[in-house]
Amino acid sequence: MLPFARVTVIGLGLIGSSIARGIRQHMPSVRVTGYDADPAVRETAVRIDLCDDIADTAGTAVIDADLVILCVPVGAMGAAAADIAADLPAEAIVSDVGSCKESVVEAVHAALPDAVFVPAHPVAGTENSGPEAGFASLFHGRWCIVTPVEGTAPFAVERVLEFWRRLGAEVETMAPDHHDRVLAVTSHLPHLIAYTIVGTASDMEEVTQSEVIKYSAGGFRDFTRIAASDPTMWRDVFLANKEAVLDILQRFSEDLTALQRAIRWGKGDELFELFSRTRAIRRSIIEQGQDDAAPDFGRAHD
Amino acid sequence: MLPFARVTVIGLGLIGSSIARGIRQHMPSVRVTGYDADPAVRETAVRIDLCDDIADTAGTAVIDADLVILCVPVGAMGAAAADIAADLPAEAIVSDVGSCKESVVEAVHAALPDAVFVPAHPVAGTENSGPEAGFASLFHGRWCIVTPVEGTAPFAVERVLEFWRRLGAEVETMAPDHHDRVLAVTSHLPHLIAYTIVGTASDMEEVTQSEVIKYSAGGFRDFTRIAASDPTMWRDVFLANKEAVLDILQRFSEDLTALQRAIRWGKGDELFELFSRTRAIRRSIIEQGQDDAAPDFGRAHD
Numbered sequence: 001m002l003p004f005a006r007v008t009v010i011g012l013g014l015i016g017s018s019i020a021r022g023i024r025q026h027m028p029s030v031r032v033t034g035y036d037a038d039p040a041v042r043e044t045a046v047r048i049d050l051c052d053d054i055a056d057t058a059g060t061a062v063i064d065a066d067l068v069i070l071c072v073p074v075g076a077m078g079a080a081a082a083d084i085a086a087d088l089p090a091e092a093i094v095s096d097v098g099s100c101k102e103s104v105v106e107a108v109h110a111a112l113p114d115a116v117f118v119p120a121h122p123v124a125g126t127e128n129s130g131p132e133a134g135f136a137s138l139f140h141g142r143w144c145i146v147t148p149v150e151g152t153a154p155f156a157v158e159r160v161l162e163f164w165r166r167l168g169a170e171v172e173t174m175a176p177d178h179h180d181r182v183l184a185v186t187s188h189l190p191h192l193i194a195y196t197i198v199g200t201a202s203d204m205e206e207v208t209q210s211e212v213i214k215y216s217a218g219g220f221r222d223f224t225r226i227a228a229s230d231p232t233m234w235r236d237v238f239l240a241n242k243e244a245v246l247d248i249l250q251r252f253s254e255d256l257t258a259l260q261r262a263i264r265w266g267k268g269d270e271l272f273e274l275f276s277r278t279r280a281i282r283r284s285i286i287e288q289g290q291d292d293a294a295p296d297f298g299r300a301h302d
Numbered sequence: 303m304l305p306f307a308r309v310t311v312i313g314l315g316l317i318g319s320s321i322a323r324g325i326r327q328h329m330p331s332v333r334v335t336g337y338d339a340d341p342a343v344r345e346t347a348v349r350i351d352l353c354d355d356i357a358d359t360a361g362t363a364v365i366d367a368d369l370v371i372l373c374v375p376v377g378a379m380g381a382a383a384a385d386i387a388a389d390l391p392a393e394a395i396v397s398d399v400g401s402c403k404e405s406v407v408e409a410v411h412a413a414l415p416d417a418v419f420v421p422a423h424p425v426a427g428t429e430n431s432g433p434e435a436g437f438a439s440l441f442h443g444r445w446c447i448v449t450p451v452e453g454t455a456p457f458a459v460e461r462v463l464e465f466w467r468r469l470g471a472e473v474e475t476m477a478p479d480h481h482d483r484v485l486a487v488t489s490h491l492p493h494l495i496a497y498t499i500v501g502t503a504s505d506m507e508e509v510t511q512s513e514v515i516k517y518s519a520g521g522f523r524d525f526t527r528i529a530a531s532d533p534t535m536w537r538d539v540f541l542a543n544k545e546a547v548l549d550i551l552q553r554f555s556e557d558l559t560a561l562q563r564a565i566r567w568g569k570g571d572e573l574f575e576l577f578s579r580t581r582a583i584r585r586s587i588i589e590q591g592q593d594d595a596a597p598d599f600g601r602a603h604d
Contacts, residue, residue, distance in 0.1 A: 099520075123520045126597035127584065137603045142519055172516075182509050185502075187520025193499055194521070196561055197492060198580040200554045207484050213586045214474075217444055218401075218425045218489025219496070219528050221593045226521050228584035231577035238565045238573055249562055252502045253555070259498055260551055263540045271540055275533035278500040282429065282530035284515045291523045295428035297599035301439045 002027055003159040003166070004093075008065040010058060010080050012036040012045050013230070014125060015097045016071030017134030020050050022167040025136040035061035036131075037072075037080075044131050059087035067163065069120075070096040070108070075236035078107030085112055093156050095120050099183060099233070100241035101147045101176035109149075118160040119147045119176065122169060123187070127228040140168035141289055147176040184244035189252060191226050191234055192245065198227040304329055305461040305468070306395075310367040312360060312382050314338040314347050315532070316427060317399045318373030319436030322352050324469040327438040337363035338433075339374075339382075346433045361389035369465065371422075372398040372410070377538035380409030387414055395458050397422050401485060401535070402543035403449045403478035411451075420462040421449045421478065424471060425489070429530040442470035443591055449478040486546035491554060493528050493536055494547065500529040 007023060009016045012034050023032050034051035035058050036042050045054050055061035062068050062084045072080045077098060088094070094117045098104040101119050108117050124142035126133065144164040148157045161171045174182070201212045201220060212220065238245055262270040285291050292298040309325060311318045314336050325334050336353035337360050338344050347356050357363035364370050364386045374382045379400060390396070396419045400406040403421050410419050426444035428435065446466040450459045463473045476484070503514045503522060514522065540547055564572040587593050594600040 123517050125520075128597045133597070135603065140603060143517055145517070178508075182513050182517055183520055185506060185509050186514055186517040186522040189502075190499060190521035190525055192561065193495055193558075194524075195577055195580050196558045197495055197554060198583050199576050200550070200557045201487050201491075202579070202583055203553075203557075204487060204550075206480075207487050209583075211484050212488055213583065213590055213592065215425050215445055215447070215484055215488040216587050216592050218427075218485055219492035220488040221587050222496075222524055222528060223492055224580070224584040224587055224593070225599060226524060227577075227580040229577075231574050231581065234577050235570050235573040239568055239570055242565055242568075245565060246562065248502070248506075249558075249565075251505075252499060253558065253562075255502045255505075256495075256498045256551075256555065259494065260548065260555075263544055263551075264548060266541055266544075268537050268541055271537040272533050274501050275497055275529075275531075275536055277504070278497050278526070278529040279533065281500050281504055281511075281515065282526040285518050285523050285526055288515055290515065290518050291526070292601050295430045295435070297527060297601055299594050299599055301437065301442060 002030060003162040004030060004067040006031045006033070006065050006067075008033045008035065008061050008068045009051070009071055010035050010061065010068060010084065011071035012041050012050065012131045013071060014129050014133045015122065016069070017045070017050055017131040018136065018138040019069060019071065019097075019167065021134055021136040022139060026166050026168065033061050033065065041131055048132060050131055058083035062092065063087050063089070065089065065092050068092055068094050070094070070098075073233045073236040074098040074100055074104055074240045077104045078111050081108045081111035088112065088115060092116075093118055093159065095160050097122055099187060099237050101179045103240035105147075105149055105176050116152065116156050117149070118152060118157055119149070120160055120164065121145045121147070121179065121183070122164065125229070127225050129230045137168065139164070142169055144169040144171050145179055146171060146173045147179045148173060149176065180241050180244045184241055184248045188237055188241055188245050189248045191229065192238065192249065193252070194223040194227040195234070197223050304332060305464040306332060306369040308333045308335070308367050309369045309371065310335045310337065310363050311353070311371050311373055312337050312363065312386065313373035314343050314352065314433045315373060316431050316435045317424065318371070319347070319352055319433040320438065320440040321371060321373065321399075321469065323436055323438040324441060328468050328470065335363050335367065343433055350434060352433055360385035364394065365389050365391070367391065367394050370394055370396050372396070372400075375535045375538040376400040376402055376406055376542045379406045380413050383410045383413035390414065390417060395420055395461065397462050399424055401489060401539045403481045405542040407449075407451055407478050418454065418458050419451070420454060420459055421451070422462055422466065423447045423449070423481065423485070424466065426471075427531070429527050431532040439470065441466070444471055446471040446473050447481055448473060448475045449481045450475060451478065482543050482546045486543055486550045490539055490543055490547050491550045493531065494540065494551065495554070496525040496529040497536070499525050
């Protein structure tokens with residue numbers, strides 16, 4: 001049985017538009033309504049026929065939904081939830097796709113104290129943004145982490161899990177605070193480091209920006225991909241998951257200082273030991289299907 | 303006219319074996335001799351028919367060469383050069399593929415004071431190592447930086463440039479010390495950061511290593527690719543290009559501290575400003591053909 005019959009997607013960026021397309025592909029009988037606060041995005045969504053219906057207001061978008069998914073930057077979740085409060089059907093389940101969960105749980109609960117809210121986070125994406133960047137297979141083989149709050153009816157959680165399974169994702173549940181610590185390591189810190197290194201490289205004096213771009217295949221270009229991600233989304237993530245991010249950042253800085261010292265004092269053995277250890281992690285990621293086994297991410301070499 | 307007729311490749315890892323294959327593809331009439339200090343690598347090279355001939359000693363490998371390319375880790379360049387000193391023909395040109403140039407120029411000059419040495423660095427690679435990891439198109443569309451030392455005959459430099467053009471590379475010349483500063487930014491720092499972050503992530507207590515691997519698609523997996531690069535090669539690079547690496551690392555740490563402070567004090571505007579700026583760099587890299595335009599490096603999403 002399909003977990004939901006009428007799904008409303010609020011926010012039609014990369015993730016929201018991928019959900020809409022995924023529903024079309026995997027659950028074609030489900031009616032999808034879309035809404036975005038930006039009229040230009042709504043127009044694009046109509047033009048590319050993204051949903052069965054694009055509503056003009058958040059309220060009309062949710063009026064007959066049995067699942068409403070908030071797909072806006074985490075700093076905008078509270079406002080998006082408040083926008084649907086007056087029109088949300090009592091039996092509808094509300095979910096989201098935010099990259100951090102504790103702050104979103106708090107914001108949505110404040111705006112919709114009586115709603116059944118089942119927070120979710122599909123760990124998937126690309127560096128592109130907007131309704132035209134989405135695609136139906138974005139979630140295939142990726143993990144979707146659902147972080148139910150205490151007291152949520154198990155059946156509501158199970159329907160959200162089943163929804164994500166239908167979109168092709170693997171599902172897992174964990175507590176919101178543990179989610180935020182895990183993602184601080186696997187996603188937030190990497191993005192922060194990538195943004196920093198790209199900034200550092202573009203601020204050099206002796207080495208020109210055109211040289212940095214020209215010789216970026218030496219490794220730098222890898223970092224520029226995630227440093228091209230949506231600035232609003234990521235600003236919000238760092239502000240919302242501040243504590244976990246600052247904690248992991250502190251550990252990273254300590255480790256970097258130790259490595260800096262090893263280089264300064266010529267301790268080749270220390271470098272070699274770390275560089276050998278990190279190789280094994282890559283192997284495990286490939287074995288578990290979380291990255292392409294082809295060298296160089298499978299980039300075309302011709 | 304072909305720049306060389308008999309090329310010897312010393313060191314048959316990813317880069318050496320890619321050169322051998324590239325010669326086969328682009329200059330089929332050139333005779334390629336290979337040598338590697340490791341007997342197991344020589345055996346593999348014979349088995350996969352990598353070269354026209356695999357020599358048993360470095361001396362016999364170079365005896366009738368007109369180009370000898372040293373493709374060993376930068377810390378082993380001096381020893382590799384010393385190994386061929388007694389048998390190197392007077393008119394042969396010696397070159398290399400090392401990722402830093404000042405230290406290599408010094409080491410090779412000490413071992414081969416009378417040889418014509420034209421240092422080169424193809425800015426290309428994958429995370430894989432060994433003779434079976436190489437492929438003929440590795441250098442297609444990538445830059446090869448040649449760093450001639452003062453007093454080198456222009457014709458010798460031109461022959462090396464032409465050799466790399468024939469392998470499909472774009473060529474550029476610059477001074478060895480400038481090369482080392484440019485590559486510290488575009489290659490050495492990214493590798494160091496990637497190694498660090500993968501180390502940090504695998505040393506957490508509250509977040510398990512299996513969680514890090516499972517949810518790596520949030521960004522972390524991008525870093526694991528270059529952190530899977532050859533440990534010996536990279537240990538040598540950091541020790542050999544110490545000054546430039548420590549300098550850029552200091553700048554990176556300052557920038558990271560500023561960002562950390564912006565997060566702590568909730569300065570969203572500062573974050574947004576940086577995150578918007580870094581997006582433009584990615585666009586330039588793609589426009590200049592230095593990375594795949596497809597989202598997510600063109601990774602398969604199915």
